[in-house]
Amino acid sequence: MKELSITSPAKIVMLVIDGLGGLPDPKTGRTELETARIPHLDALAAGGICGLADPIAPGITPGSGPGHLALFGYDPVTCNIGRGALEAVGIDVELQAGDVAARGNFCTVDEKSIITDRRAGRISNDKCAELCKILDGMSFDGVKVMVYPVREHRFVIIFRGAGLSAEVSESDPSRTGVVPLDITDLNPESRKMAGIANKFAARAGELLAAHHPANMVLLRGFAKKPHFATMQEVYNLNPLAIAVYPMYRGLARLVGMDVARTGTTLEDEFKTLQENYSKYDFFFLHVKWTDTAGEDGDFARKVKVLEQIDAALPALTNLNPDVLVVTGDHSTPAFLRGHSWHPVPVIICAKYCRTDSVKSFSESACLAGGLGRILSVQIMALAMANAQKLTKFGA
Amino acid sequence: MKELSITSPAKIVMLVIDGLGGLPDPKTGRTELETARIPHLDALAAGGICGLADPIAPGITPGSGPGHLALFGYDPVTCNIGRGALEAVGIDVELQAGDVAARGNFCTVDEKSIITDRRAGRISNDKCAELCKILDGMSFDGVKVMVYPVREHRFVIIFRGAGLSAEVSESDPSRTGVVPLDITDLNPESRKMAGIANKFAARAGELLAAHHPANMVLLRGFAKKPHFATMQEVYNLNPLAIAVYPMYRGLARLVGMDVARTGTTLEDEFKTLQENYSKYDFFFLHVKWTDTAGEDGDFARKVKVLEQIDAALPALTNLNPDVLVVTGDHSTPAFLRGHSWHPVPVIICAKYCRTDSVKSFSESACLAGGLGRILSVQIMALAMANAQKLTKFGA
Numbered sequence: 165m166k167e168l169s170i171t172s173p174a175k176i177v178m179l180v181i182d183g184l185g186g187l188p189d190p191k192t193g194r195t196e197l198e199t200a201r202i203p204h205l206d207a208l209a210a211g212g213i214c215g216l217a218d219p220i221a222p223g224i225t226p227g228s229g230p231g232h233l234a235l236f237g238y239d240p241v242t243c244n245i246g247r248g249a250l251e252a253v254g255i256d257v258e259l260q261a262g263d264v265a266a267r268g269n270f271c272t273v274d275e276k277s278i279i280t281d282r283r284a285g286r287i288s289n290d291k292c293a294e295l296c297k298i299l300d301g302m303s304f305d306g307v308k309v310m311v312y313p314v315r316e317h318r319f320v321i322i323f324r325g326a327g328l329s330a331e332v333s334e335s336d337p338s339r340t341g342v343v344p345l346d347i348t349d350l351n352p353e354s355r356k357m358a359g360i361a362n363k364f365a366a367r368a369g370e371l372l373a374a375h376h377p378a379n380m381v382l383l384r385g386f387a388k389k390p391h392f393a394t395m396q397e398v399y400n401l402n403p404l405a406i407a408v409y410p411m412y413r414g415l416a417r418l419v420g421m422d423v424a425r426t427g428t429t430l431e432d433e434f435k436t437l438q439e440n441y442s443k444y445d446f447f448f449l450h451v452k453w454t455d456t457a458g459e460d461g462d463f464a465r466k467v468k469v470l471e472q473i474d475a476a477l478p479a480l481t482n483l484n485p486d487v488l489v490v491t492g493d494h495s496t497p498a499f500l501r502g503h504s505w506h507p508v509p510v511i512i513c514a515k516y517c518r519t520d521s522v523k524s525f526s527e528s529a530c531l532a533g534g535l536g537r538i539l540s541v542q543i544m545a546l547a548m549a550n551a552q553k554l555t556k557f558g559a
Numbered sequence: 560m561k562e563l564s565i566t567s568p569a570k571i572v573m574l575v576i577d578g579l580g581g582l583p584d585p586k587t588g589r590t591e592l593e594t595a596r597i598p599h600l601d602a603l604a605a606g607g608i609c610g611l612a613d614p615i616a617p618g619i620t621p622g623s624g625p626g627h628l629a630l631f632g633y634d635p636v637t638c639n640i641g642r643g644a645l646e647a648v649g650i651d652v653e654l655q656a657g658d659v660a661a662r663g664n665f666c667t668v669d670e671k672s673i674i675t676d677r678r679a680g681r682i683s684n685d686k687c688a689e690l691c692k693i694l695d696g697m698s699f700d701g702v703k704v705m706v707y708p709v710r711e712h713r714f715v716i717i718f719r720g721a722g723l724s725a726e727v728s729e730s731d732p733s734r735t736g737v738v739p740l741d742i743t744d745l746n747p748e749s750r751k752m753a754g755i756a757n758k759f760a761a762r763a764g765e766l767l768a769a770h771h772p773a774n775m776v777l778l779r780g781f782a783k784k785p786h787f788a789t790m791q792e793v794y795n796l797n798p799l800a801i802a803v804y805p806m807y808r809g810l811a812r813l814v815g816m817d818v819a820r821t822g823t824t825l826e827d828e829f830k831t832l833q834e835n836y837s838k839y840d841f842f843f844l845h846v847k848w849t850d851t852a853g854e855d856g857d858f859a860r861k862v863k864v865l866e867q868i869d870a871a872l873p874a875l876t877n878l879n880p881d882v883l884v885v886t887g888d889h890s891t892p893a894f895l896r897g898h899s900w901h902p903v904p905v906i907i908c909a910k911y912c913r914t915d916s917v918k919s920f921s922e923s924a925c926l927a928g929g930l931g932r933i934l935s936v937q938i939m940a941l942a943m944a945n946a947q948k949l950t951k952f953g954a
Contacts, residue, residue, distance in 0.1 A: 187913055220952055222933060223940030224563070227953035240953070247954045385954070499911065503951055505944040506913050527913065528929075537931035 165237065165545065165554075166393075169400040174486035174551040176401075177437070177447045178543075180235060180412075181473060182228075183455030184492025185508040185527055187499045189463060196458075196466040196498060197509065197526040202474035204481065205511075208490060209525040212513035215535025216527070217543060219494045225505045231493030232415045236448070237399070237544030238392060245418070246330065246387020251320045253414030257312055259389035264328045264357055267385040268311070268319040269336065270295060270378035273369075277343045277380075282336070283317045284378040292316060295378055298371050304360045321383065323361070329354040334384035335365055344382055357386070394420025395446065399548060404443070406436045407450035416448055430472060434479035441483055449480070458496030466498050487551045488513040489543060490525070510535060510543060514550035560632070560940065560949075561788075564795040569881040569946040571796075572832070572842045573938075575630060576868060577623075578850030579887025580903045580922055582894045584858060591853075591861040591893060592904065592921040597869035599876065600906075603885060604920040607908035610930025611922070612938060614889045620900045626888030627810045631843070632794070632939030633787060640813070641725065641782020646715045648809030652707055654784035659723045659752055662780040663706070663714040664731065665690060665773035668764075672738045672775075677731070678712045679773040687711060690773055693766050699755045716778065718756070724749040729779035730760055739777055752781070789815025790841065794943060799838070801831045802845035811843055825867060829874035836878055844875070853891030861893050882946045883908040884938060885920070905930060905938060909945035 186196040219226040219234050220241065229250050230240035245253070248265035252258075259265055270292065272281040287295075293313040299321075300311040307325030314320055331350040337343075344365065349358040361383060368381045395403045397420070405416030405423045413423045422444070426436040430451060437449055451473055457466035481488070491510035494503050509530040520534030535546070548554045581591035614621040615635050624645050625635035640648070643660035654660055665687065667676040682690075688708040694716075695706040702720030709715055726745040732738075739760065744753040756778060763776045790798045792815070800811030800818045808818045817839070821831040825846060832844055846868055852861035876883070886905035889898050904925040915929030930941070943949045 187911055216931070221940065222930075222937045223942075223944035223949065225944065225949060225951045227951050230953035244953055250954045497911070504911070505941075505949070528916065531915065531929055531931070532927075537933075 165398050168554045168557060169398070169548065170553055170555055171400045172551065172553050173445065174553060175441070175445050175447070176487040176489070176547050176551050177449060177480065177483070177485040178235065178489040178547065179480065180232070180448065180450045181454050181470075181490065181492045182450065182452050183458045183494060183496025183503065185495025185497070185504070185506050186458065186466065187497035187506070195527050196463060196470060198528065200467045200470035200474070202470055202525060204474045204477040205490065205525040206523065208481070208488065208511050208513050209529065210523045211519060212488070212511045213517040213520050213535055214522040214525070214530040214533030215510050216507035216530050216533070216537050217491060217510045217540040218507045218537065219540045221539070223505050225503050226494045227503070228411055228493060229415060231540070232412065233419070234540035235491065235493060235543060236395065236419050237541060238419065239541060243390065243392055245390050247385025248320070248330075248387040249389050250411075251314065251385070252322060253418065254411035255312055255314055255320060256410040256414060257320060257322065259322065260324065261389065262324070262326070262328060264323045264330045264386055264388055266321050266361070266383045266387070268321045269382045270317045270319070271380050271382050272377040273344070273380040279337070279340045279342060279344065279380070279382075281377060282340060282382060286316045287378050289313065289315055291378065292319060295372065295375060299368055299381070302364065302367060304363045305356070307360050309364055317378065321364070323357065328357045330357065330386040330388050332358045332361060332386050334386070335361070336382035336384045344380065347383065361386070390418065392419050396420050399446070399544070399553070401446040402444050403446035403448065404440055405448045405450070406433050407448070408433065409450070409452050412450040412452070421448060430476050434476055437480060438483065454492070455496045458498050459502055461498050461501040463498035486514060487547050489547050491540070491543065507537060508540070510538075512543075512546055512550055517550055560793050563949045563952060564793070564943065565948055565950055566795045567946070567948050568840065569948060570836070570840050570842070571882040571884070571942050571946050572844060572875065572878070572880040573630065573884040573942065574844045574875065575627070575846065576849050576865075576885065576887045577845065577847050578853045578889060578891025578898065580890025580892070580899070580901050581853065581861065582892035582901070590922050591858060591865060593923065595862045595865035595869070597865055597920060599869045599872040600885065600920040601918065603876070603883065603906050603908050604924065605918045606914060607883070607906045608912040608915050608930055609904065609906050609917040609920070609925040609928030611902035611925050611928070611932050612886060612905045612935040613902045613932065614935045616934070617902075618900050620898050621889045622898070623806055623888060624810060626935070627807065628814070629935035630886065630888060630938060631790065631814050632936060633814065634936060638785065638787055640785050642780025643715070643725075643782040644784050646709065646780070647717060648813065649806035650707055650709055650715060651805040651809060652715060652717065654717065655719065656784065657719070657721070657723060659718045659725045659781055659783055661716050661756070661778045661782070663716045664777045665712045665714070666775050666777050667772040668739070668775040674732070674735045674737060674739065674775070674777075676772060677735060677777060681711045682773050684708065684710055686773065687714060690767065690770060694763055694776075697759065697762060699758045700751070702755050704759055712773065716759070718752065723752045725752065725781040725783050727753045727756060727781050729781070730756070731777035731779045739775065742778065756781070785813065787814050791815050794841070794939070794948070796841040797839050798841035798843065799835055800843045800845070801828050802843070803828065804845070804847050807845040807847070816843060825871050829871055832875060833878065849887070850891045853893050854897055856893050856896040858893035881909060882942050884942050886935070886938065902932065903935070905933075907941055907945055912945055
């Protein structure tokens, strides 16, 4: 890809509708997309080429990390991100080279140190922030420890110092009725990390003793920031990310995208796109609320969000991007209340896309599309080709 | 897969109709499946999600070994089984670790030891068994030699002892008019195996001298038992195989399945499924007779077998498995009288399968199915996903 990519003024917009795909309502036989009135998206489907994309592979349900990396054209299996690093990315905390991040839970232990609640009764966000302040800023053997609240009982911990390696076991036994596990090194290079993590956990237990139910911590998912080639390097693109939620801004940063300041609504995001349209040649525009509605099991709300996106769409299409990709990072059917393995509808609109006979944007219509059944990781090459930003392979 | 698989009470039934796919009768334009009256299979197709599966890759005709390993979710190219080992598996002979198995032919040689018939006039099964008894039970340098009849001129030979390696050449020159080849080692570790195989062949020639036309042996396909991770290890499943023919029981054993005692008919197999239904969470149910009819070039009989399977099907569907997969290990079109490269129809029935518009079970109908064109090796992940036995990949 690196060798084939060429710079041109052509602009690519990738609209990622999080959790886009769904499952039919048994009463109507229609999915969320098939229920929603989405005339603008239908028009795009009619004018473009459609298909269904598997985010990772048939049957595999992706998390947000691999789902997006695939859309950015990165092999989602080899480019996996450790949970700790993704959690840091998800709250806009920048990891430096050498840092090790882990996910932390506040938990409840009894007088014998036995875990009675792995989530400390899901304490409030405010309580979490207050307790993180108590734990933040410690130092062990020259390694600085930073603790950031996430939500309820969850926090991120970052260890910063020389000679740290992330190959250590977890202290979370994933069940109650036992004591937290010792963190052990999984190879000799990780001995220092394991030692410091155990010292931190012991000290945290002392400092939290009076803070029942959040009187202990559990740590897992130790990971360093992954090193990916940037989209500038791979595609010769100058990319901008527009996303309301920090997780997606963080993922975009990992592949070298600039991240735009934007507001909190769909309209804000489209406005940010307009304002920045002249300055970049690739735009990742992330819309979260379809996924949230799907995760909440709210079929009607997911339908409504799809209709809102459709209504706002002219703000984007009026810019006449050379290539417009509309897809999702995975399916989130309201009936499953979570991410799923089902393939995701995709449209590519471009002058030379070889339009197919699909006339509406839905799972069943896209099945008959000209893209066929593809892997999400293949979409970027198709977008680049349609933007005429790829030269010939071989003579 | 290992990291994503979780145990749950959900049950998966995989019904493998051997040689399922076919080719149209030029007179009617309809394949075996399109000719058969199969209302129950059509109903499954209508309620499930359909597609076409390539057992290995487009254009590649599989043997029974790779065809089934792909269905069990094992890469059929890297998980290949040596011919000798497969032959042993096919007659229910258990190979121990360290054993080397080879396929043997009785052949005819003249007074100058020149091969005149590589198949010894296809002697009877009884004669084969009688001659195997003569050769069975020898011992060379502490290596025990066991000889088992297969069919006509074919037998399996197993060498059991320390320090054997299967990397040796074959004694079968694959043509007449020449003498049997010396078996040579292909690496230094195989010197012992080559020496013993040659000693066995020489001694066999002496013992068989009076048994013209079966007065010599040819050996090929030296192989050890392959070591595959079990389905318990890969999928956290507790799997049971139900199959009338030993080859398929043996293949199932190679991936760790329990093998049920069953009878000799389709009804016996379905009854065995019912009896064992509460004890396992994955069932491989193998039906052979479609393939046999195809191999015999008997279009009408293949149609009839399909109708018999369809008629018996309620015994299976009444169990309401959480996931039901119906497919074949390869196509065996009656017009080709053998296995073929054509993709195989597949149905997956499950609560959240995202039903497509396919209303009947056939090659042409499945082409429009929601699974699209997949590889057989991907079916297990889809079955696991639909059983909700796979967790999310990545955070």
